[in-house]
Amino acid sequence: MTSEHTRLIVPDKQMLRLGNSLGNPLGNPLGNPLGYTTDLILPQNYENYENDYRKSFENYVVTEILTPRLRGKLFFFDEANLSLCPESGRIYRISGSEYKVNTPGRNQRMYILGSLEYPGGGGLYEIYPHKRHEEFQSHLEHLMDMCPNDYLFLVRDNATSHVTPKLDTFLRSVKDKLCLVPLPTYSPHLNLIERLWHYMRDNMTRSYFHVKLTAQCEAIVEWLETLPIERFLSLMGLSP
Secondary structure (H helix, E strand, O other), rough: OOEEEEOOOOOOOHHHHHEEEEEEOOOOOOOOOOOOEEEEOOOOOHHHHHHHHHHHHHHHHHEEEEEOEEEEEEEEEEEEEEEOOOOOOOOOOOOOOOOOOOOOOOEEEEEEEEEEEEOOOOOOEEOOOOOOHHHHHHHHHHHHHHOOOEEEEEEEEOOOHHHHHHHHHHHHHHHOOOEEOOOOOOOOOOOOOOHHHHHHHHHHHOOOOOHHHHHHHHHHHHHHOOHHHHHHHHHOOOOO
């Protein structure tokens, strides 16, 4: 995987906002702060559309990302909620017996932010008290610190904290290290880390009550640290 010249066919609003200049009808890109170039795909009989060009250029925009010649790494990012009140789900029980799970009465929450590397199976997982854009930015900074000699492609969904304009200044400042890759709306099945979160819930949080939320967080950290790499690969549909 190389990062010299990557074309993203369907840029979302965040990408277009960051690459905030358009090419001219001759295909020559104008300058912009991110180093993005946006070329125009024009109809063959473009001369008939010249008067409408300024009104309809959105239909022909394709964004290209020009990045340094660094080794590229691909990550799938998402958050998962950690709640003191356990989730209910399917369990094994004796036929006719009642299914009971203790609850604290008053819920508490933490949030695990994770980036799963494809296809190596490595990654970075951090627990925060919130999942705002500030925590997302901190996670990105720590991920770049973990991979100082690589260019990172990070697949992310369309959560507000991921696409807010409040991140624009930061994303411009790390344009030579990081590119956020958008997913289509409502497509969690395309985000491979969702499989890890589902497996985590099945094994660690569903129908199980931890006396303290900190105890649950510590148990999940230990579980992630001891989970065999073969399981990470299997969750991504790969074999060793």
